Amino acid sequence: MPVDCQVATRGRCGSRGGGQRARGLGWAPFLERARREEKRAEGRRRCGGPASPGGSLSSGQRGRPGTVAAARMAACAEAPELVYLVTGGCGFLGEHVVRMLLEQEPRLRELRVFDLRLSPWLEELKTGPVQVTAIQGDVTQAHEVAAAVSGAHVVIHTAGVVDVFGRVSPETIYKVNVQGTQNVIEACVQMGTRFLVHTSSMEVVGPNIKGQPFHRGDEDTPYEAVHKHPYPQSKAQAERLVLEANGREVRGGLTLVTCALRPTGIYGEGHQIMRDFYRQGLRLGGRLFRAVPASVEHGRVYVGNVAWMHVLVARELEQRAALMGGQVYFCYDQSPYKSYEDFNMEFLGPCGLRLVGTRPLLPHWLLVLLTALNTLLQWLLRPLVLYAPLLNPYTLAMANTTFTVSTNKAQRHFGYKPLFSWEVSRARTILWLQGKEGSAQ
Ligand SMILES: NC(=O)C1=CN([C@@H]2O[C@H](COP(=O)(O)OP(=O)(O)OC[C@H]3O[C@@H](n4cnc5c(N)ncnc54)[C@H](O)[C@@H]3O)[C@@H](O)[C@H]2O)C=CC1
Numbered sequence: 001m002p003v004d005c006q007v008a009t010r011g012r013c014g015s016r017g018g019g020q021r022a023r024g025l026g027w028a029p030f031l032e033r034a035r036r037e038e039k040r041a042e043g044r045r046r047c048g049g050p051a052s053p054g055g056s057l058s059s060g061q062r063g064r065p066g067t068v069a070a071a072r073m074a075a076c077a078e079a080p081e082l083v084y085l086v087t088g089g090c091g092f093l094g095e096h097v098v099r100m101l102l103e104q105e106p107r108l109r110e111l112r113v114f115d116l117r118l119s120p121w122l123e124e125l126k127t128g129p130v131q132v133t134a135i136q137g138d139v140t141q142a143h144e145v146a147a148a149v150s151g152a153h154v155v156i157h158t159a160g161v162v163d164v165f166g167r168v169s170p171e172t173i174y175k176v177n178v179q180g181t182q183n184v185i186e187a188c189v190q191m192g193t194r195f196l197v198h199t200s201s202m203e204v205v206g207p208n209i210k211g212q213p214f215h216r217g218d219e220d221t222p223y224e225a226v227h228k229h230p231y232p233q234s235k236a237q238a239e240r241l242v243l244e245a246n247g248r249e250v251r252g253g254l255t256l257v258t259c260a261l262r263p264t265g266i267y268g269e270g271h272q273i274m275r276d277f278y279r280q281g282l283r284l285g286g287r288l289f290r291a292v293p294a295s296v297e298h299g300r301v302y303v304g305n306v307a308w309m310h311v312l313v314a315r316e317l318e319q320r321a322a323l324m325g326g327q328v329y330f331c332y333d334q335s336p337y338k339s340y341e342d343f344n345m346e347f348l349g350p351c352g353l354r355l356v357g358t359r360p361l362l363p364h365w366l367l368v369l370l371t372a373l374n375t376l377l378q379w380l381l382r383p384l385v386l387y388a389p390l391l392n393p394y395t396l397a398m399a400n401t402t403f404t405v406s407t408n409k410a411q412r413h414f415g416y417k418p419l420f421s422w423e424v425s426r427a428r429t430i431l432w433l434q435g436k437e438g439s440a441q
C-alpha cells in the first residue's frame with residue numbers, strides 16, 4: 001500500500017535541472033503543498049490533462065543527457081502525462097531505473113516505486129518535480145500489485161529474488177520470480193495497463209548445465225538452454241509468461257504489449273558482489289587469488305546502460321508495438337569481454353587490489369572438491385546458521401563458462417545506444433567502490 005501518497009507535483013513543461021537530487025525537507029509542508037498544487041494546475045493548463053492508462057502514449061523523444069528540458073517542452077505540447085510503476089525499485093538495478101526515469105523521461109507525471117523494502121534515498125526524490133510515490137508491497141500478493149498498477153501507463157518489472165548462493169529457498173525464488181511476475185501480468189490486464197517491460201536475465205539462456213560456451217551470441221543464436229538451478233529456471237519461466245502475455249486484451253479492450261530485457265552480469269554503483277570481493281581483498285592484505293582461467297570470457301554490462309535500455313523500451317513500446325511486442329533483447333554495452341575476475345580487477349585494481357597468478361592457483365579438481373564441501377557444509381549447518389559462500393558448484397560452473405553476447409537487436413529495433421561509455425562506466429564504478437561518489441548505497 002502506498003506509504004506516501006503525497007502529491008508532489010511538478011511544473012510539467014519546465015526544466016528539471018537538479019531538482020530531483022535536491023535535499024532538505026525542511027520546508028513548511030502546507031506552503032510546499034500549495035506551491036505544488038499551483039504548479040500542477042499551471043502544468044495542466046499548459047499541457048492538457050492526464051490520459052487514462054489505456055490511452056495512447058505519444059511518440060517518445062529519444063532523450064540524451066541534457067535534452068530533457070527541450071524534450072519536455074516538446075512533449076508537453078501534445079503528450080499525456082504518464083504514470084510509471086517500477087517494481088523492485090529499491091534494488092540495485094531498480095534504483096538506477098528510477099533515477100534514469102526521473103532524468104530522462106520528460107512526460108513523467110508520477111513515478112511509483114514498489115518494493116518489499118523501501119530505501120531511505122527515496123525521500124530525497126520526493127522533493128523534485130515528479131510525484132514519487134513509495135509503495136511498500138510484495139509482488140507475491142496479487143491485491144497489492146493490482147493496487148499499485150491501477151492507473152499506471154507503464155510497468156517496469158525488475159523485482160525479483162537474485163540468489164545463486166542458496167540464501168533463499170527454491171520455493172521463495174519461484175514464488176517471487178514466477179508467481180510475482182504472473183501477478184504483475186494479471187494486474188496489467190485487470191487494470192487496463194498496456195505496457196509491461198520485464199527484467200529477465202541472460203541466465204534464461206545460459207550457461208547451461210553442460211557448461212557449453214556461448215561465444216558472441218545474439219538473441220537468435222541456437223543454444224541448449226537447460227537449467228537445474230532455481231534462479232535461472234524461475235527467470236526462464238517468468239520470461240515465458242511475459243512473452244506469452246503479449247497481445248492479451250486488457251480492461252478497456254486494448255492489448256497488452258510486453259517485452260523482456262536480458263542483462264548479462266550487471267556491474268556498477270550498488271553492485272554488492274563487487275563490494276564483497278573488494279572487502280575480501282582488503283582482508284587478504286590487498287590480494288585476490290585467481291580461481292578461474294583468464295581465457296574464460298564473460299559479457300558484463302553497466303547498470304546505467306541497463307537502466308537506460310529499460311527507459312527507452314518503455315518509451316518506444318507503443319509506437320513500435322508490432323515490432324517490439326513479445327520480443328527479448330540482450331542488454332549490452334561496450335564493456336570489454338574478460339574473465340569474471342579480470343573484469344572485476346578493472347575496478348579493484350585502481351582501488352589498490354592485486355590479482356595473484358596468471359593461472360588459477362588451485363587446480364580445477366580441488367575447486368570442484370571445495371564446492372562439494374561447501375554444499376555439504378551448507379546442508380549440515382542449515383538448522384543452525386545460513387552458510388552461503390560465493391563458491392558453490394553452480395557459481396564455479398558459471399565463472400568457468402564463456403558467455404558473451406554480441407548483438408545489435410536493441411539498436412535496430414528501438415535505437416538503443418549505450419548512454420555511458422566504458423570509460424565513464426568504469427570511472428563511476430571505481431568512485432563508488434572507493435566510497436567517493438555514486439547514488440547506490
Ligand atoms: N544483478 C545482476 O547481475 C542481474 C540481475 N538481473 C535481474 O534484474 C532484476 C533486479 O536485480 P538486482 O537489482 O540485481 O537485484 P536486487 O536484489 O538488488 O533487487 C531486487 C529488488 O526486488 C525487491 N523484491 C524482492 N522480492 C520482492 C517481492 N516479493 N516484492 C516486491 N519486491 C521484491 C527487493 O527488495 C530488491 O529491492 C532481477 O529481476 C534480476 O533477476 C538480470 C540479470 C543480471
Ligand SMILES: CC(C)CCC[C@@H](C)[C@H]1CC[C@H]2[C@@H]3[C@H](O)CC4=CC(=O)CC[C@]4(C)[C@H]3CC[C@]12C
Nearest residue numbers: 162164201203264265291340390395396398399
Ligand atoms: C572465485 C569464484 C570462482 C568466483 C565466483 C564468481 C560468481 C560469484 C559469479 C560468476 C558469474 C556471476 C553471475 C553472472 O554474472 C550472471 C548473473 C546473472 C543474473 O541474472 C544474476 C547474477 C548472476 C547469476 C551472477 C552471480 C555471480 C556469479 C555467479
